[in-house]
Amino acid sequence: MQALMIDHSAPGHLALTTVADPEPAAHQALVRVHSFSLNSGEVHHVIPEGEPGTVPGWDAAGVVVQAAADGTGPAAGTPVVTVGADGAWAELRAVDTALIGTAPAGADLGPISTLPVAAGTALRVLHRVGPILGRRVLVTGAGGGVGRFTLQLAARGGAHVTAMTSDPAKADALRALGAHEIVTDLAALQHLEPVHGVVELVGGAHMVGAHGALAEHGVLVAAGHISGDGEQFPYRAFFGDSRRHNRQIVTYFLLDDAAGLGDDLTWLAALTARGELDPQVALRTDWSEAAWAVAELAGRRVPGKAVIDIP
Template sequence: MRALLVDSSTPSGLRLGETADPEPARHEALVRVTATSLNYGEVAHRKEAPEGTVLGWDAAGVIERAAADGSGPAVGTPVVTLGEAGGWAELRAVHTGMLGVPPTGADPGALSTLPVAGASALRALRRIGDTLGRRILVTGATGGVGRYAVQLARLGGAYVIATTGDPGAHGDDLRALGAHQVVTEPADVAEPVHGVVDLVGGPQLVAAYDTLAAHGTLVSVGHVTGQPETFPFGALYGDAGRHDRSIVTFYLLERPDIGPDLTWLAHRLAAGDLDPQIAWRGGWDRAAEAIAALLDRRLHGKAVLKIG
């Protein structure tokens, strides 16, 4: 099969070449991939992978061979998939618990934006709990996860506050997605919030934690600053009426049970309840162009590659 392979000798760190077809385990389906979306984490660290590796977390396609154990969809079923690697190839072996089934006719490119970005946003909001009538802060909201978090929080009945480094440039877009308020940083939030989806890390996570009301939860998802989270003395005291506040994390691939979430997200996207916010589309022969735009922070939204 053809695939984007890690190749440190090229400027992009990738080359389009041939590699062996994957051999699915009994609980895995073989998927013919038609589209993949890029995530900053996998792109930023691509050159650390061994030569010849096929990377790629997100992919949409069609079942080529059903799982031998009888689980999962039948041959010919459109699917959206998540995995630790293998999405940047014509064929991918996927645990059937990591497969979502979209409605017939859904756009594979749009579907491919859902696994990491959409599912991370959904699970982060679940960790916060009930959002109906609550104030939810989303930091770093212009990225893929942030844009889905804003939309899902609004769908859940929250009053949504979004942060972005440039509200003048991105405020209208975030408000169109459902943000009630757009600010530059957590320190600009005037009233305590019930939950935070933090996609930045470092000092901004510390500042976001300070916005939490009593019993509030901050879910740490992103770490783009590369800086440590250093809390000043007293920041974790349970006094001043803001006690029992939590900081939690999760790992999206911890358990192979993401399939129902991907199915739900795919149906919401197909119904028009979610906007995939695709900022770049092209063939996989243009992967280097998409990667450069993503790493240079020139894309505010998702980059989608057509496979094959």
């Protein structure tokens, strides 16, 4: 089969080449990939730092060509959306059936390929925050892939959503996705009405400021670290005698949370197919231009998700 392989001597560290077909384990289905999407972590870390000769890629959508031998998962011919630690950027992918969601028949698999890491993380992190109907939720890094899905799902769940972005020009677009309130600088966090939950995607000073905005018994879920900065909390930030005690900071990583993920991906795919969830696809091309697309995303010139189709 053809696949995009990590090759540090090639433009963009990627080479389209012939590799052996994957051999699925008993609990895996073999999927013919139609489209895959790019994620920030892939373009900034996996590709430049990856092992030469490996096939990268987390998110992909396609059609099952061989059902799992153990009888789990969808039948051959089923359109699906998949996630895994690698192997998505290829014509064929062997995927654990627990990490497969089904897509509606006839749906455009390009937008659906954007869902696993970004929308899956957004949904699971909101579950970790707890009940959000009628509560206040703050999303930092709201203009990124996970952030945009989080805004839509939190608003759908009945939350009052505050979006934090470093780019004021994104304010109207974030409101269109469900944000009720926009914050563009850290100092403004001190004046927010306390929030019940935080989806924290930036790290560094943003995590510190967002923790300070938590209400009593509030939960901050750290699911991204795009700043690359560490955190230094001020004295008394964790004292238990303040008005806001029993606040939690927890971390989240999607691939360590596989139970029920296939069902969540199926639900997200149906929402997307009905036009009720907008993946915000801003770049779509075929894999002959994958290195260019990776460079565009790494350079922050893609104001949304990037989708690569396999001809």
